[in-house]
Amino acid sequence: MEKNIISAMEVAKLANVSQSTVSRVFTPGASVSEKTRKKVLQVAEELNYQPNALARGLITKKTNMVGLAMKDIQNPFYHEVLGIFTKKLKAMGYSVLFVYTENEEIQQEEINHFLEYNVEGIIVTDALLSSKIVSKLKHNRIPVILFNRNDKSLQCHSVSCDNIDAAGSIAKYVFEKGYKEIVFITGKINTSTSQDRQKGFVDFLISKGIVVTILESDYTYEKSFELTKNLIQSGYKPDAIFGANDITALGALDALKDRKISVPDETIVIGFDNIKMAAWPNYSLSTWVQPVEEMVDETINLLTLNSNDDEPKAVKVKGHFIHRKTTK
Amino acid sequence: MEKNIISAMEVAKLANVSQSTVSRVFTPGASVSEKTRKKVLQVAEELNYQPNALARGLITKKTNMVGLAMKDIQNPFYHEVLGIFTKKLKAMGYSVLFVYTENEEIQQEEINHFLEYNVEGIIVTDALLSSKIVSKLKHNRIPVILFNRNDKSLQCHSVSCDNIDAAGSIAKYVFEKGYKEIVFITGKINTSTSQDRQKGFVDFLISKGIVVTILESDYTYEKSFELTKNLIQSGYKPDAIFGANDITALGALDALKDRKISVPDETIVIGFDNIKMAAWPNYSLSTWVQPVEEMVDETINLLTLNSNDDEPKAVKVKGHFIHRKTTK
DNA sequence: TATACTTTTGCATACGTATGCAAAAAAGGA
DNA sequence: TCCTTTTTTGCATACGTATGCAAAAGTATA
Numbered sequence: 001m002e003k004n005i006i007s008a009m010e011v012a013k014l015a016n017v018s019q020s021t022v023s024r025v026f027t028p029g030a031s032v033s034e035k036t037r038k039k040v041l042q043v044a045e046e047l048n049y050q051p052n053a054l055a056r057g058l059i060t061k062k063t064n065m066v067g068l069a070m071k072d073i074q075n076p077f078y079h080e081v082l083g084i085f086t087k088k089l090k091a092m093g094y095s096v097l098f099v100y101t102e103n104e105e106i107q108q109e110e111i112n113h114f115l116e117y118n119v120e121g122i123i124v125t126d127a128l129l130s131s132k133i134v135s136k137l138k139h140n141r142i143p144v145i146l147f148n149r150n151d152k153s154l155q156c157h158s159v160s161c162d163n164i165d166a167a168g169s170i171a172k173y174v175f176e177k178g179y180k181e182i183v184f185i186t187g188k189i190n191t192s193t194s195q196d197r198q199k200g201f202v203d204f205l206i207s208k209g210i211v212v213t214i215l216e217s218d219y220t221y222e223k224s225f226e227l228t229k230n231l232i233q234s235g236y237k238p239d240a241i242f243g244a245n246d247i248t249a250l251g252a253l254d255a256l257k258d259r260k261i262s263v264p265d266e267t268i269v270i271g272f273d274n275i276k277m278a279a280w281p282n283y284s285l286s287t288w289v290q291p292v293e294e295m296v297d298e299t300i301n302l303l304t305l306n307s308n309d310d311e312p313k314a315v316k317v318k319g320h321f322i323h324r325k326t327t328k
Numbered sequence: 329m330e331k332n333i334i335s336a337m338e339v340a341k342l343a344n345v346s347q348s349t350v351s352r353v354f355t356p357g358a359s360v361s362e363k364t365r366k367k368v369l370q371v372a373e374e375l376n377y378q379p380n381a382l383a384r385g386l387i388t389k390k391t392n393m394v395g396l397a398m399k400d401i402q403n404p405f406y407h408e409v410l411g412i413f414t415k416k417l418k419a420m421g422y423s424v425l426f427v428y429t430e431n432e433e434i435q436q437e438e439i440n441h442f443l444e445y446n447v448e449g450i451i452v453t454d455a456l457l458s459s460k461i462v463s464k465l466k467h468n469r470i471p472v473i474l475f476n477r478n479d480k481s482l483q484c485h486s487v488s489c490d491n492i493d494a495a496g497s498i499a500k501y502v503f504e505k506g507y508k509e510i511v512f513i514t515g516k517i518n519t520s521t522s523q524d525r526q527k528g529f530v531d532f533l534i535s536k537g538i539v540v541t542i543l544e545s546d547y548t549y550e551k552s553f554e555l556t557k558n559l560i561q562s563g564y565k566p567d568a569i570f571g572a573n574d575i576t577a578l579g580a581l582d583a584l585k586d587r588k589i590s591v592p593d594e595t596i597v598i599g600f601d602n603i604k605m606a607a608w609p610n611y612s613l614s615t616w617v618q619p620v621e622e623m624v625d626e627t628i629n630l631l632t633l634n635s636n637d638d639e640p641k642a643v644k645v646k647g648h649f650i651h652r653k654t655t656k
Numbered sequence: 657t658a659t660a661c662t663t664t665t666g667c668a669t670a671c672g673t674a675t676g677c678a679a680a681a682a683a684g685g686a
Numbered sequence: 687t688c689c690t691t692t693t694t695t696g697c698a699t700a701c702g703t704a705t706g707c708a709a710a711a712g713t714a715t716a
Contacts, residue, residue, distance in 0.1 A: 004469070005389065005446070007672055018696045023674055030674095033682090033694060048464060053444035054382045054391065055672035058701045061333065063382065065445075068426070073411040074604065076404065083401045086428040095441055098396070098426035100414040113423055116381035117393075118333070136376060141332070221608060254610040276402065280549060282582040282610075335702055346666045351704055358704090361664060361712095383702035386671045 006047050015043040026051045057118060066303065067114035069099045069106050071127035072219065075247055076275040077290070081125060081147070084296045092300070094120075101127055104190075108133060115140060121303040123147055128190070129154060145302050147295065150192040155312055157302045161290045162316040163193055167200030169321060170242055170270055170288060175208050179239035179268070182212050185227065185252055187219040187244035194219075194244045197272060201242055213238070217248055224251030225258075232259040238267050246271035246278050246287055253283060253326060269326040284325035291319050334375050343371040354379045385446060394631065395442035397427045397434050399455035400547065403575055404603040405618070409453060409475070412624045420628070422448075429455055432518075436461060443468060449631040451475055456518070457482060473630050475623065478520045483640055485630045489618045490644040491521055495528030497649060498570055498598055498616060503536050507567035507596070510540050513555065513580055515547040515572035522547075522572045525600060529570055541566070545576055552579030553586075560587045566595050574599035574606050574615055581611060581654060597654040612653035619647050 008022040015022070017036055024030035025040045032040075043049075057063035066089055070078055086096050097119055099110050105128040114122055115137075122137065125147040134154050137144050146158040174182060184201055187194035202212045213236070215227045224243065228251065231238070241256075243249030249271030253263060261267050271278060271287035278285040298315045336350040343350070345364055352358035353368040360368075371377075385391035394417055398406055414424050425447055427438050433456040442450055443465075450465065453475040462482050465472050474486040502510060512529050515522035530540045541564070543555045552571065556579065559566070569584075571577030577599030581591060589595055599606060599615035606613040626643045 005672080009672075019673080020675080020696060020698095021694085023672095024695090027674070031694060036694080048467065050440060050443045052386070052446065052672050054385045054446060055701085056674075057382045058380070058386060058672080058703090059674050061701085065425075073407050076407075079401050079404075079407050083428050086426060087430065090427070090438075090441075095445065096426045097393075098414060098424045099418070100411050102415065110418075112378060113418075115378045117423065118380065118382060139376065221604075225609065254608060258609060276549075280582065281553065281586060333702080337702075347703080348666060348668095348705080349664085351702095352665090355704070359664060364664080380702050383671085384704075386673090386702080387704050389671080 005052065006049050008049070008051070011040065011043050011047055011049050014047070015040045023051075061118070063118045063120060064094050065097050065117055065119045066094045067097045067099065067117075067119040067122040069101055069110060069114075069122065069124045069127060071101050071104075071125070073100055075126075075219065075245065075273075076277060077245065077273040077292075078125060080275070080292055081296065084292055085123065085299075088296055088300055092304075104128055105130060106133065111137070115142070121145070123299060123303065124149070126191075129156070131155075143303055143305070145299050147299050148193060148290075150196070150314055152314075157313050157315070159295050159298045159302065159315045159317070160193065161288075161295070161319050163196035164200035165316075166272070166288050166319055167197040167242075168204045171201045171204035173321065173327075174240045174242070174268075174270075175205060175210065177240075177268075180210060181237065181239045182210060183215060183228075183231070183238045183241045183252075184212050185215045185217050185224050185241065185243045185248050187217065187248060189216060189218075191219075197244050217244070217251075219245060219248060221247050221251040221254075224248040225255045226251075228252040228255035229258060232256070232261065237261075240268045240270070242270045242272075244272060246273040246275045246285060249285055249287065249326075250277065250283060253285065263326050264328040268328065274322060278324070286324045286327040287322055289319050289322050291317050333380065334377050336377070336379070339368065339372050339375055339377050342375070343368045351379075389446070391446045391448060392422050393425050393445055393447045394422045395425045395427065395445075395447040395450040397429055397438060397442075397450065397452045397455060399429050399432070399453070401428055403454075403547065403573065403601075404605060405573065405601040405620075406453060408603070408620055409624065412620055413451065413627075416624055416628055420632075432456055433458060434461065439465070443470070449473070451627060451631070452477070454519075457484070459483075471631055471633070473627050475627055476521060476618075478524070478642055480642075485641050485643070487623050487627045487630065487643045487645070488521065489616075489623070489647050491524035492528035493644075494600070494616050494647055495525040495570075496532045499529045499532035501649065501655075502568045502570070502596075502598075503533060503538065505568075505596075508538060509565065509567040510538060511543060511556075511559070511566045511569045511580075512540050513543045513545050513552050513569065513571045513576050515545065515576060517544060519547075525570075525572050545572070545579075547573060547576060549575050549579040549582075552576040553583045554579075556580040556583035557586060560584070560589065565589075568596045568598070570598045570600075572600060574601040574603045574613060577613055577615065577654075578605065578611060581613065591654050592656045596656065602650060606652070614652045614655040615650055617647050617650050619645050 009019045012019045012022045024032045025037050122144040134156050144156045148160050150158045150160045217223045241252045253269045271285050274287045274289040278287050294317050337347045340347045340350045352360045353365050450472040462484050472484045476488050478486045478488045545551045569580045581597045599613050602615045602617040606615050622645050
């Protein structure tokens with residue numbers, strides 16, 4: 001079943017013009033008279049002609065494709081991110097080559113996929129990248145941008161929330177309310193987001209003489225639920241729990257409910273991300289809003305900047321706290 | 329900043345062979361002596377050579393790309409689907425060109441994106457497709473498969489759960505438990521999934537002389553929450569609620585909690601999909617398991633079948649009920 | 657060593673497009 | 687009408703790869 005791709009040549013013949021002219025009709029800004037343009041467009045319509053992006057990419061070295069690699073597909077935050085990325089990139093004429101990586105670190109093989117297709121940039125959310133790969137990409141002049149990650153040892157741009165600052169604000173809030181028994185539940189401990197949120201939170205409280213209990217989790221609901229439940233059962237009763245993200249906080253919240261601890265009266269809970277579920281009545285989780293749209297805009301901006309010889313930029317956005325029913 | 333793509337020609341020169349030979353080294357099954365293969369691979373490694381998928385696709389008419397179009401990115405069920413699709417397709421050497429469509433119906437423009445890149449097949453989850461587009465794709469000999477949708481009026485394959493049968497089983501369960509005041513909450517009413525689940529459920533119960541109350545919702549948590557809450561406030565007290573999907577059921581569940589109705593003692597709740605959240609302790613939702621892996625396998629199977637001249641196949645898989653704490 | 661046979665290689669061409677250059681056509685000016 | 691200027695068009699070529707065909711190289715047989 002051969003795929004009968006109809007080419008510009010065929011359109012040209014039927015329209016009594018050259019292939020070049022057909023090409024120009026489909027090239028914005030090229031010089032074609034109105035009369036021939038109309039004629040060509042009509043024939044193209046009849047034949048269902050579609051310019052071939054592969055051939056075009058081959059010659060212009062512009063593929064209009066962007067590689068997007070994601071890891072933690074379980075976290076609703078990233079679904080939102082995915083949606084916004086594809087929406088905005090489409091609006092700019094880019095197509096998205098999507099890779100979902102199961103491994104902690106993006107693999108060479110996955111990057112090769114991107115390279116083979118000559119993507120014009122790579123966006124990595126929520127996954128690690130080896131410096132070897134980064135330098136290979138740099139050598140190939142393909143910009144790569146870490147989204148919601150921030151690795152200073154890597155020579156690439158990054159866009160993230162100012163996690164240290166945000167977590168500091170939350171710490172300040174918790175401190176000023178007078179809470180003393182405070183818990184932080186980490187995400188995956190090798191991620192910059194978790195590290196920064198921990199640092200911002202703990203450092204502020206330490207400066208006030210408060211020691212924070214750390215529960216080492218992994219961004220999953222299940223782990224966070226279990227850790228919190230165990231903590232309560234061990235006899236410790238926290239005033240305040242801050243989770244490294246919303247899913248983490250929800251796990252803690254459900255564990256508290258399970259142990260019949262009233263929220264926010266006995267314990268308050270705060271998350272990070274403001275995923276859709278945080279607003280569900282049953283949860284109504286107080287959380288830090290990451291300005292996703294803004295973060296995506298910044299990322300695309302860096303992508304199209306096309307000045308990858310200068311030093312890597314680490315863009316930080318602010319966001320804000322939103323008070324719901326798990327704080328008072 | 330020109331992108332200096334290194335070509336097979338450059339590798340050839342350095343390795344003292346022809347470009348053809350380099351090509352053959354990277355073409356599985358081609359005839360190359362072990363000696364030259366090693367030499368070429370070494371040079372290729374040195375130069376960071378990467379075969380160009382665009383050029384290859386141009387000549388072989390095989391792009392190894394599959395178009396994936398999704399709509400309801402808010403539903404966790406589809407995130408799982410997305411993950412499994414990309415994982416399995418990657419394993420088969422396919423790349424995924426991803427489109428997230430906001431519109432109810434996939435737009436011409438979005439399909440054009442796929443066509444321009446010569447994708448080898450298109451998977452549409454959860455969105456509608458005009459028959460005009462389908463016939464255009466058929467004309468271009470690009471197989472298109474509806475995932476979790478089933479439109480008999482369209483000339484294309486589809487893979488879905490046997491929704492009528494599944495909903496019938498659930499109706500049987502509800503009937504045999506002796507419930508009389510039964511509610512079905514729809515999804516988007518113009519989707520085949522919602523229609524079929526409603527049909528299977530209602531038809532069985534009608535045959536037993538039971539009239540089902542229908543709440544017309546749209547697959548969102550919020551709408552379902554509100555409708556259920558209103559229903560209760562109007563004075564109606566259901567024995568059993570079946571939601572067109574899990575998100576719908578969770579909305580109903582939270583509304584019941586909000587109205588202080590005990591689940592499952594006063595009212596039981598059943599969902600459909602078995603998303604990860606259904607297993608969370610706080611919800612522990614009884615639901616119908618859609619065998620996602622199997623559905624994805626069937627889809628990819630149809631995609632690679634490559635016999636799109638015969639009539640469209642509508643593959644149905646079964647799935648099974650999973651009992652948790654919202655039923656007794 | 658000569659012959660037949662097999663494997664490996666290079667040459668040439670094709671895929672479908674974009675684009676510099678020069679020729680052709682159209683438009684403007686007198 | 688003729689000449690100049692501008693716009694539109696076609697020709698030829700390039701992008702980086704795969705592949706049929708024939709030449710070359712290697713291997714086996716007698």
